[in-house]
Amino acid sequence: PSKKKFCFKAAKEHNIPEDLNKILENKVMETVSDLYYVNMSVVEMKCLDGADGEGIVAKSVSSHSDLIPGVYEGGLKIWECTFDLIDYFSEAEIQFTNKTVLDLGCGAGLLGIVALRGKAEKVHFQDYNSTVIDEITLSNVVANSINEGNRMGSGDDRRTSKPPSKRPKKVECLADVLAKCRFFSGGWSEVSQLLLSSNKPFSKYDVILTSETIYNPDYYSALHDTLAQLLDKNGCVYLAGKAHYFGVGGGIYLFEKFIVERNVFKTSIVKIIDKGLQRCIMEMAFK
Numbered sequence: 144p145s146k147k148k149f150c151f152k153a154a155k156e157h158n159i160p161e162d163l164n165k166i167l168e169n170k171v172m173e174t175v176s177d178l179y180y181v182n183m184s185v186v187e188m189k190c191l192d193g194a195d196g197e198g199i200v201a202k203s204v205s206s207h208s209d210l211i212p213g214v215y216e217g218g219l220k221i222w223e224c225t226f227d228l229i230d231y232f233s234e235a236e237i238q239f240t241n242k243t244v245l246d247l248g249c250g251a252g253l254l255g256i257v258a259l260r261g262k263a264e265k266v267h268f269q270d271y272n273s274t275v276i277d278e279i280t281l282s283n284v285v286a287n288s289i290n291e292g293n294r295m296g297s298g299d300d301r302r303t304s305k306p307p308s309k310r311p312k313k314v315e316c317l318a319d320v321l322a323k324c325r326f327f328s329g330g331w332s333e334v335s336q337l338l339l340s341s342n343k344p345f346s347k348y349d350v351i352l353t354s355e356t357i358y359n360p361d362y363y364s365a366l367h368d369t370l371a372q373l374l375d376k377n378g379c380v381y382l383a384g385k386a387h388y389f390g391v392g393g394g395i396y397l398f399e400k401f402i403v404e405r406n407v408f409k410t411s412i413v414k415i416i417d418k419g420l421q422r423c424i425m426e427m428a429f430k
């Protein structure tokens with residue numbers, strides 16, 4: 144990888160709005176793989192109308208690009224390896240119960256949402272772009288918590304015999320789920336520093352989930368060091384990515400080579416999807 148220096152965005156923790164009803168206001172929800180996600184065209188229209196402080200929607204539209212290095216890193220759409228990883232979790236029966244989980248480069252946040260459903264103790268979401276966290280990730284977490292509160296591990300085993308009081312139940316579930324979540328935007332090193340230096344208690348993650356984050360070799364060092372700084376010593380990274388990203392130059396084998404050279408993690412390619420452009424799932428743990 145080249146030694147190009149980027150000036151990445153500063154890290155920020157996003158507070159969850161007090162009025163939870165506002166989060167889904169003017170949003171249109173769709174479903175995929177049994178998960179809710181916001182319709183992007185509607186979000187894009189709202190963003191072009193001024194809801195996007197970063198201006199990433201306008202920049203992405205005008206440059207016809209899903210990736211603008213250091214400006215917009217792709218979180219507005221759901222990338223296909225997310226679904227590969229979700230499939231892999233069920234095939235390999237990956238357990239999230241009581242785990243602390245980070246969805247790194249989360250975009251829509253579906254991986255973290257699956258971990259919440261699997262009764263994770265905490266799930267933190269990080270995306271490079273604050274607009275993505277505010278307009279997409281947070282909405283998706285809320286929509287899935289409201290609609291499937293009981294599946295999301297709110298720890299509340301209500302009896303079916305209780306009188307139906309739909310609204311308060313939903314709000315209670317949502318608050319329970321949101322209490323397990325934190326949301327961050329900014330560059331990987333910057334977010335890592337924020338977490339490690341903050342006065343809020345921080346314990347390293349048992350599981351880090353990351354999909355389609357290895358496309359740019361210029362970011363490998365920041366990604367590697369962030370994983371090394373934030374993963375618990377007995378933790379595991381589940382990473383999904385394509386064999387090659389045309390035009391950007393990265394790919395899973397190149398990233399694996401980078402990891403081997405750094406000599407901090409052991410890696411194992413646990414699944415190869417050979418439809419069209421090859422995609423892979425890799426597990427990583429400390430040596």
Ligand SMILES: C[S@@+](CC[C@H](N)C(=O)[O-])C[C@H]1O[C@@H](n2cnc3c(N)ncnc32)[C@H](O)[C@@H]1O
Binds near residue numbers: 330332353
């Ligand atoms: C191609 S998108 C994938 C989004 C999502 N994981 C998916 O599969 O749909 C890449 C993600 O990695 C994050 N990302 C990429 N480079 C980054 C960097 N240098 N620092 C922080 N985040 C970065 C982006 O914000 C984005 O969420």
